[in-house]
Amino acid sequence: MVKKTIELLSPVGSFDCLQAAIKAGADAIYFGVEQLNMRTRSSGGFSISDIQEVAAICKKAGIRSYITLNTVMYEHDMQLLQTILKEVKKRGIDAVIASDFAVIEYCRQLQIPLHISTQANVSNIEAVQFFSAFADVVVLARELTLKQVAHISKEIKRKHIIGPAGQLVKLEAFVHGALCMAVSGKCYLSLHSQNASANRGACIQNCRRTYTVTDTETQESLLIDHEYIMSPKDLCTIDMLDQLLLSGISVLKIEGRSKGSDYVFTTTQCYREAINAIEDKAYTTEKIENWMKRLATVYNRGFWEGYYLGRKMGEWASQPGSVATEKKVYVGRGSKYYPRKKIGEFLIESGTVKVGDQLMISGPQLGMAREQMLTLTVNGVLADQAVKGDKITFPVEAKITVKDKLYKIIDN
Numbered sequence: 001m002v003k004k005t006i007e008l009l010s011p012v013g014s015f016d017c018l019q020a021a022i023k024a025g026a027d028a029i030y031f032g033v034e035q036l037n038m039r040t041r042s043s044g045g046f047s048i049s050d051i052q053e054v055a056a057i058c059k060k061a062g063i064r065s066y067i068t069l070n071t072v073m074y075e076h077d078m079q080l081l082q083t084i085l086k087e088v089k090k091r092g093i094d095a096v097i098a099s100d101f102a103v104i105e106y107c108r109q110l111q112i113p114l115h116i117s118t119q120a121n122v123s124n125i126e127a128v129q130f131f132s133a134f135a136d137v138v139v140l141a142r143e144l145t146l147k148q149v150a151h152i153s154k155e156i157k158r159k160h161i162i163g164p165a166g167q168l169v170k171l172e173a174f175v176h177g178a179l180c181m182a183v184s185g186k187c188y189l190s191l192h193s194q195n196a197s198a199n200r201g202a203c204i205q206n207c208r209r210t211y212t213v214t215d216t217e218t219q220e221s222l223l224i225d226h227e228y229i230m231s232p233k234d235l236c237t238i239d240m241l242d243q244l245l246l247s248g249i250s251v252l253k254i255e256g257r258s259k260g261s262d263y264v265f266t267t268t269q270c271y272r273e274a275i276n277a278i279e280d281k282a283y284t285t286e287k288i289e290n291w292m293k294r295l296a297t298v299y300n301r302g303f304w305e306g307y308y309l310g311r312k313m314g315e316w317a318s319q320p321g322s323v324a325t326e327k328k329v330y331v332g333r334g335s336k337y338y339p340r341k342k343i344g345e346f347l348i349e350s351g352t353v354k355v356g357d358q359l360m361i362s363g364p365q366l367g368m369a370r371e372q373m374l375t376l377t378v379n380g381v382l383a384d385q386a387v388k389g390d391k392i393t394f395p396v397e398a399k400i401t402v403k404d405k406l407y408k409i410i411d412n
Contacts, residue, residue, distance in 0.1 A: 006245060006252060006275055009066070009172070010268045013045060013257040018057060019367025020265035025272035028064035030097060032257060033084060036077060037068040045257070048087055055091040064094040068257075070117040073100040085110055097139070104134050113165070115172065118142060125155040128169060136163035137251060139172040142179060142235075146247045146308045149173065153248020170250040175241065176267055176295075177255025179232040179306065236295060236303035238270060239288045242278050244308065256299075261368035262328060262360060263298040270295055297326040327412040328360055334404035335391060344396035346406045353386040353408060361396065363404030369396065370409070 010026035012018045021029050031054060032045040046054065051067070058065040067088055073081060085106050088096060095113040098104060099120035107114045115137040122128060123141045131138055140149060149171065155161075156169055163169045214220070235255070237244055244252075252275070254267050270291040277283040295303070299322045305311070331353055336345040344361075353359065355376045361369045377393045378386045386392045 005250060006279075007064075007250060008268065008271055008275060009251055009253045010264055011177075011254055011257040011259065012054075012264065013259070014261070015050075015053075015057075015364035016261040016362045016367060017257075017259075017264040018054065019363075019365065020261040021268050021367075022057075022061045022063060023367045024265045024268035026063055026268050028066060028094070028251075029058065030066040030068055030253075030257070032068045034080060036071050036073070036081060036084065037257075048084055051084075051087045051093065052091045055093055058094075059092070066095045066097050066115060067093050068097045068117070069100075069103050070098055070119050071100070073102045078102065082106060085112060088112060095137070108134060115139060118174070123148070125152050125159070125161075128152060128156060128171075129159065129161050132161045132163050132169045134164065135169070136165045136167065137170045137172050139174075139251075139253065142174055143307045144173075145310050146243055147310075149244075149249065149308075150247040156248075171248060172251035172253055173244070173249045174235060174255055174306075175237045175244065175252045175271065176235055178301070179235050179255075233302035233304045234300045235306045236292070236300075237305060237308065238274050238291045238295065240305060240308065241271070241274050242283055245275075245278060259299055260328075261362040265368040266294055266298045293325075297324055299324055323412075325412055327410050328407035329410060330405060331359075331408050332392075332406040334361075334363065334400040334402055334406070337396070337400040338393075339399065342395055342397060343393050344400035344404075345391055345393045346400070346404075348386050348388055348390045348392065348406075350388060351408065352388075353392060355384050358409040360407040360409055361400075361404055362407065363398070363401065365401065366396070366398035366404060369398075371396075 007027040008025065009028045009030060010021035010024070012021055012029040012031040018029060018031075033048055033051060034045070037045060055065055067084075069081065069084065081103065085096070089110050089112055095115050096103065096107050097115045097117050098107070099117040104114060114135040116122060116131045116135045116139060118139040118141060120127070120131070121141045122131065122138050123144060128138050140152070153171055156171070161169050252271060254271065256263055256267065273287070274283065274291060277287055292303075301321070302323055329351060331351045332346045332348040334344060335347045337343070338345070353373065353376065355373055357373045359371045359373060361371070371394060373394070376383055376386060378390050380393075
């Protein structure tokens with residue numbers, strides 16, 4: 001029996017994604033600021049000045065907020081690190097996710113709750129026991145099997161390993177999203193080739209490229225075709241989530257701070273439904289098939305179950321980018337909102353919109369919403385199609401601003 005104490009943790013790289021995670025049913029979110037997190041290059045993240053707003057939005061929504069400070073820290077980072085942590089303490093962010101001992105020590109001094117990052121590569125009970133002096137949650141290495149996870153969980157209870165909050169240390173694990181060919185993401189390929197360290201959030205993803213293997217004696221070359229041998233498929237555990245929960249995981253973490261609001265909303269919603277189904281003893285094959293189909297519509301490079309079932313090697317992606325079954329194409333942006341009638345107005349800036357099209361809105365207040373254009377109002381008149389320069393209107397619950405983007409969803 002799975003207890004109703006499971007936390008669903010969603011990735012947030014923008015205010016659009018934050019609202020999407022809340023709407024989809026996340027229990028907590030994690031985000032990064034400035035250059036001291038592992039998604040600095042890919043997501044842009046938030047600034048220090050955004051911490052107050054993130055904390056306020058999460059508190060109002062009744063969810064927890066965690067900040068990632070999980071890069072390698074150098075001496076010149078200490079001033080920025082202390083500035084961020086003082087703001088974290090002041091604004092009431094619920095915890096810091098870190099692996100560097102400088103961050104751990106500053107969190108101890110400031111009495112900020114700490115979660116140990118997967119970058120610490122925790123793979124045994126001795127490591128959990130060591131970190132329990134500083135942290136209430138430990139994110140396990142991504143390469144563990146369910147059997148290994150279950151053993152660690154059992155030993156925490158047997159040895160009664162207590163964290164600073166006075167409760168048993170909780171285990172956190174990734175359940176969905178991108179994986180790295182390196183152990184717990186500690187890759188040096190980008191650093192060696194372009195002097196851009198993945199461990200400083202600057203990975204340029206060399207592994208997503210096509211390579212040729214050359215025999216140094218004969219100089220004969222072989223193009224590696226069909227598989228990107230350094231680029232694993234994405235982790236997906238929704239079809240074995242019941243087993244993962246029974247192993248003792250308390251926090252289910254979705255990867256994807258560099259992904260869009262559609263990805264955050266869809267993955268969070270599917271895993272929320274799956275957790276609820278397991279708790280209600282309604283976790284069925286039919287529901288799993290439906291979740292898998294929906295997860296396939298947003299960014300992914302193919303799915304596999306990771307190392308949880310004992311795999312020794314990864315499954316490699318068949319192409320460098322996404323194989324999502326749907327694609328979003330930018331068509332316009334918000335221009336005006338009529339609050340009494342709850343009507344949003346959008347300016348078409350690219351392509352066309354026709355009656356019957358599936359549209360998606362992404363915005364910092366709305367999060368993510370999808371609409372099918374059953375009727376189309378163009379420049380105040382019913383029409384069959386809108387083109388560049390036209391303004392279209394349709395009902396939207398949240399206030400529309402110029403920051404909102406409008407996309408057309410098409411089959412990929």
